[in-house]
Amino acid sequence: MSVRTAELLMALTMGAFSIYLMYKSAELPIGWIDGEGPGGGAWPFWLATIMLVSCVGILFNWFRRHGPIANSEKAYIESRVLMDIGAVALSLIVTVGLFSFIGIYGALPLFLIFYLRFLGKHSWRLTTTLAIGIPVLIFYFFEVTLKIILPKGITEPLFIPLYKIFF
């Protein structure tokens, strides 16, 4: 996909999103209410309208091929990095998805192993050290010190003895 095509798709998507935001804002009054001033929907409604106008402006520039982006036929994301970026983005999504199931202490070591060993090609020794060490540090810093309880999913029962020690 060329940069030019991506520019068109992005402007169309954002334009559609602006219309959706206008529609959602209009669920609240967007006109003037006596004694209260502008209705609750007015502020986001008019801002979303400006968003839509901006998108139309971007599309207008696209059609008349104005500016470097609208003229660029280069690849939007070069194929040599597409795999890397895809792998990183996907691993992030999978990791966040796993937070709710196997918990943060199940998901983070998997993420670290994947990133360090398979993307970074580091040694197993370094990979395992960090995959164990970082979650332990996180537990101490966030849960023990800051008292912010992180999601555990099905691993929750395993932490009950630890809670007894620290809290």
Added chain:
Amino acid sequence: MLETLGLLANGFTIVFEPQNLALIIAGCALGLFIGAMPGLGSVNGVAILLPLTFLVPPTGAVIFLAAIYYGAMYGGAISSIMLGIPGASTAVATTFDGRPLAKLGMADKALTAAAVASFVGGSISVVLFTFFAPPLAHVALVFGSPETFALMMLAFATFIGLGGDDIFKTLFSICIGLVLSAVGFDIISGEPRLILWDITGFLHGVNFLVLAIGIYGIGEMIWTVEEHNLGGGKSMLSEATVTVKRTIANLRELLSSWRATVMGSFLGYFVGILPAAGATPGSLMAYGIAKQISKNPEEFGKGALEGVCAPEAANNAASTGSMLPMLTLGIPGSPTTAILLGGMVIWGLEPGPRLFIDHSEFVWGLIASLYAANLFAVIIMLIFIPVFIKILKTPFTILAPIIFILCLIGGYAPTQSMHDVWLMVVFGIVGYLMRKLDYPLAPAVLAIVLGPLAEPALRQSLLISDGEFSIFFTRIYAGPIMVTAIILLFLPVLKIGYDKFRHRPA
């Protein structure tokens, strides 16, 4: 004047509390590290690390984050000089002459110059700050809602008039930030508003940190993955010999660059105050002017010390300058200060001129900490130059997953909701895709912080005037501010018209 000095002295007693002192030193060191890593700058560091500050009181938290801000301005020079890659966009101008010096085997000279110039820039600007801030805050005390709204319009108008990005994309970025900040509840009627796709997670709104960490954490890291090709590209690290004797000799040689350094400091400070400008254009402008006023302009680009001093003084001065409107008016002067401002709201402080009265110890603690951070940063940098050079050798593939994890937890910590973590990942990926198309994202971050303050200001103003927009033009302070904002808004259009007029075929 005397009163200011007294307040500053009070600030120092806060700074010298052991915990705060430790926070400044830790912040400077972390900031130097963050600044030195290519791809990470002060804004990324402050966004990612803000959730860690919930542990300490607001004054300690802001001192820590300001020290990171400062440290990062110093640190940016390290990779500009050693790798030829700017450690942050603010250090781009430092590569022009810093890199040639390193190639000539004088990396230590360039690093010393950067550190000392940064110190001078920081010192001059912090003194200016100390004496500018109280009168400005005093004037701002009489500001009502119309003035507040006019100031915010001015902040956004600078992005359109001076930002230099595509006007439509800038406008889009500002408005999407403002709309996202309106998600949740309508503050006046109390009704749920903009619950997108009826997902209940949107009921507690879109936290500015979710957007900030999404863009400056996740999006920035994906951007860096692309540039580094997962660390496949081998770095071209220069060698530097650092000895005490050489450092002293380098310091002596620096005296000849004092003009460029002082000019850069003043220029950076005043450019830094403008929301859309800040440290990056400030340092580039300082470089340009230093070349013009130099006695040996032909040396620029080949390794002129003045070419290192001017931008480095300017970017530090600009970081202080950008704090002036943040503290006195509640309008951030840069994306980093926008995040600091958002942090203040989380810590329960109301940004604006009343801070100087209601939270005097917070304000003066912060100002005094800038003096201290400036001193510590230069000392740490000069002593630990060899250590920072070693750190630059850390492969990106080790650092990246750690930063990703910090982002994910940082997005979860403030609200403890998985909805926010998902939203952050979405913002990160969409932000990356938009950035590739030259959508400026800093205005969106500024807007999401200012949105919750701008909307009530507008609605109250209109309520006072019974719906007449003329209220923004007829008041003594609001009028000129609003007119300036409108001139800035139409500046790009005027410029296009002027260019067409000039290039008209005769």
